[in-house]
Amino acid sequence: MHLQIRSLVLWPRNEQFEPRVVSFAANKLNVITGASKTGKSAVIPIIDYCLGSDRCAVPVKTIRDACSWFGVVIATDDGEKLLARREPGDQQSTGDMFLLEGETIDIPHSVREKNTNVDAVKRMLDKLAGLSNLSFNPAAQGNNFKARPSFRDLLAFTFQPQNIVANPDVLFFRADTMEHKEKLRTIFPYVLGAVTPDVLARRWELDQLVREYRRKERELSAQRTASERWSAELQNWVSEARDLGLISSDSASPGQRPEQLLASLEEVVQKTSDDALVSDSALDAAAAETAGLDKEEGEISLQLAEVKVRLDNMTKLRSTVTDYTGALKKQRDRLQLSRWLRDLAGSTDATCPVCGGGLDHATDELDALCDALANVEANARQFEPVPAAFDKELVQVREQVRQFTDRLKGVRSRKQAIEARSTRIQRERWRRTAVDRFLGRIEQALIVLKTPDGDPALAAEVADLKVRLDQLRAGISDGAARERQKAALARVTATMARLLPGLDSERPNDPAELNIDDLTIRVTGRSGRPDFLWEIGSGANWLSYHIAAMLGLHDLFLSLKTSSVPSLLVLNQPSQVYFPRTLAKEAKEGDDPILGDEDIAAVRKIFVTLGAAAKASKGLQILVLDHASKDVWAHVDAHLVDVWRDGKALVPTDWLAS
Template sequence: MSNLGFDPSGYAGGFKGRPSFRDLLAFAFQPQNIVANPDVLFFKADTMEHKEKLRTIFPYVLGAVTPEMLARRWEVEQLLRELRRKERELEAQRTASTKWRAELQGWVSEARVLGLLAPDVVSPDATEHELLAALEEVVTKTSVDAQLSDTAFDMAAREVADLAREESQASLRLAEVRTRLDNMTKLQVAVTDYTDALKKQRDRLQLSRWLRDLARTSDATCPICDGAFDHAVGELDTLCDALATVEATARQVEPVPAVFDKELVQVRAQARTVTDSLNGIRTRRRAIEERSARIKEERLNRASLDRFLGRMEQALKVLKAPEGDPAFAAEVAALKERLDECRKGLSDTNARLRQKAALDRVSRTMARLLPGLDSERPNDPAELNIDDLTIRVTGSTGRPDFLWEIGSGANWLSYHVAAMVGLHELFLSQPASPVPSLLVLDQPSQVYFPRTLAKEAKEGDDPTIGDEDVAAVRKVFSSLSTATTEIAGLQIVVLDHASEEVWRDVDLHVVEEWRDGKALVPLTWLDGGAA
């Protein structure tokens, strides 16, 4: 029995929790209220909790889903979680590399102000390769090597001034673009409103054209007042002329949005570009100002220099691997490979095929048993429907009937017995089925005598059963006896009021007859309790 649930990503308990032997008792017991029940086929399936759990574990007990498959599902879920986590970390490394690469000039400026880099070593228009080379030289130094100079602060001040000018220019450009965008947006709204107004006018004037065409026909009258059109021809012509004018105007307006929308998209793109540029300039300026203020306060503090060198060394490691840590990327690739291997053995198609094969086997066993039971439709194909947890019988017309749609308690009992025996035949054919090879049926003969007769019978007596019913009950006992003979390892226990005339000459083993006060609890126990 697997200790794993059926939903690796969800709560461990509930309907999707691991299978238990208590769940499997649904296939072992057919109590008195179930053994011939048209609505409930399995023990405790009359409650929602057990019904949903039974639906969940059915593919497992049929052998369509094996413990190995459950283990693979859990492994796949764990691998997915680990893969997502490592992919996020790898992406964070790549993002950090991109971010730090964009701040190379800032690192150089800070190194220059701290005295770790000469003011004239790196030019303002240096390439990325030159900046990286300069920083690699910086990390080889220590705080003792710092050469403080006012020139470095002057360069920082000039850099701030240059950024301020760039910020001013970008702000003006952004204001122009935003003004243009606002005007175009207002124009778009105005065009839309104007088009809607023209459409409303056209819809209202459409009626005039129809009325004029109607007026030109002989003997035509107004559909509203039933009057003649003679005096209204001029007014209708005026309305139709207005309609033609509105339609002509609408045709002129229609081509405008196609060109306008393209221009609007371009302006919005310009606004985003200028905004990003302005934000970048402000970020650089703010960083330089904050850095200059901090360095002025701590430029003689060697600890701050050492911290900067440590950050710089770590940053260079990331910058040299723009795609992230190669070893970490290799771990991600290995996880993906392992995930693909696990998924190969989790084909839903193969599981469905195995489930169908198992249900077909149960159907064949039912087809073999039903002619020997008291069924009205022994030759109609019957199948187990695990979605509804019932039996479905297909008639000669091709119409399927569910168990609750088929009358007669004898039919219900026959299908219950056939289905339970068919399932146990399947379970015992499996290499290691967790379902107990025991089937207990309580009072299967109850469908053959009225409940009133059972109440009227004296204690210790058996209800009277007619000759035809005796033969029908005998069929049940004979079929169960044959099943225990043909299916190795199957044990069937029957608790019933049926007298010996019903099961005489049937190959069975009578364990005990509870009559004249003898019952499940021995009398000696009761006597001992009284003492």
């Protein structure tokens, strides 16, 4: 990701002063050299705060008392962006931010109000980095360690503050807390290019397909289990159909094959409860009358349904006409005012009765409104209201509904009376209900009985899902990701092996590799025993391995086709390991600790290595904040940003005086 710092900006509380702007060169080693307590160690916290940190780590008192806003101008592939954030005052942080975007940014004299917030800026940075919106593990929802990668996570590879740059226990920025350490372990395969956004998307698709496959497989298995159970009861279905009078006794004989039984049941589902009536029911007068009433009830129900549909349509038509007429009336009432205003405008020195302004300039608009009023009135005249014949027809239809409803109630009342008098009819009614229920059950049962292996369509879906799952698993195999990760780490190891001989390391030729499980460096000696960074003594060694690892990682990031990590590395006080503690204590405020000749040579190696790395990469910006003066690195390919000595510092002295 191309993201580099063009400028660091401080806005004073006293607006009579110009903002403090510290500018940097792109794609180069940039150096700010200065004495103690001049603000060098505040640069990383200011950049971090403007890039959306949850807390403000900018030192209190001098800097925060003098500044109202902090800002950085970043250069990206999408142009330049000014990200400014308000000094939090008594709070740990504030979400108030100010954003400017463009090809180039002109820094404003002051920032008075916010125009965005920190959450919006984080989303913008996530988008600029091209980060995936998907978490690393679809099954681990709610686990912050497995949550989607964010731009804030990537700053672990960007900053090496004073407490990290030569730390034997912590290699990466903010990895001294469990939360950030676990998240860093999670995102490492992603930043190394072993796990791509496409792989994450495939993992999510695979998770969804697995869920669907398991659900459909359970459904198919249930069908097959049910099929086996119902097949064993096939004879029972046929026997029940015989008892209800739906098939003959011959069709239910025990010697029939399953295919014959299924054929008999297929004939049964074509029948109705009327086909199951026993013949002697016709001899019962009550049963005959009930049958006639059933037929009459059906006819009346059909007629009633037709009349109800007609009534509904007529009611809807009347409602539509009423609504349309009301809408025309509202439009006409609203537009009536335009004619009065036009008449006023025709008189001399006419003024608006509402605002008192002249009306001569509004003639065209008033004419247009009057024309619209004329059109509305014309439409109203052309639209005919519902004729009286319609109301008459509507009354007749409602009367028909009432008549058919009364007739239906009468028929049902007669049926209930007959059934109450006739025990035989009650039994017959129960019998017909049982037949209807049986027919419904057997119709559903036949679907499975005819397909003992389950629904063929469902089986085809399960087979298709299985093929798609196999294809997805082949495309995102863990083995392939491990091979890509191994190759990426091998490149980092090779870069470290090339850089370490040029640094002040006691074991420059011992293989050193980045261990992403423990987030540290592992060095293998001649005996073959691996030593972790915390097992190796000397601050010079710790510093050398930190620098080699960071440069090795950025060399890898820049080689990837797409990388989300900013092409920026900021190191604070890398030369601190060469300052004797006694000399550092004796130095007065604002002085520099004294370096011996050997220490100067070691510090020069650091700047030579960083300058060469920035030049060779042609895309990496390195910022170094250090005590070492230009005399130490005079012949290094570097850009001197500023010298903070002799009263000059990050915060101008006149700001403090005011």
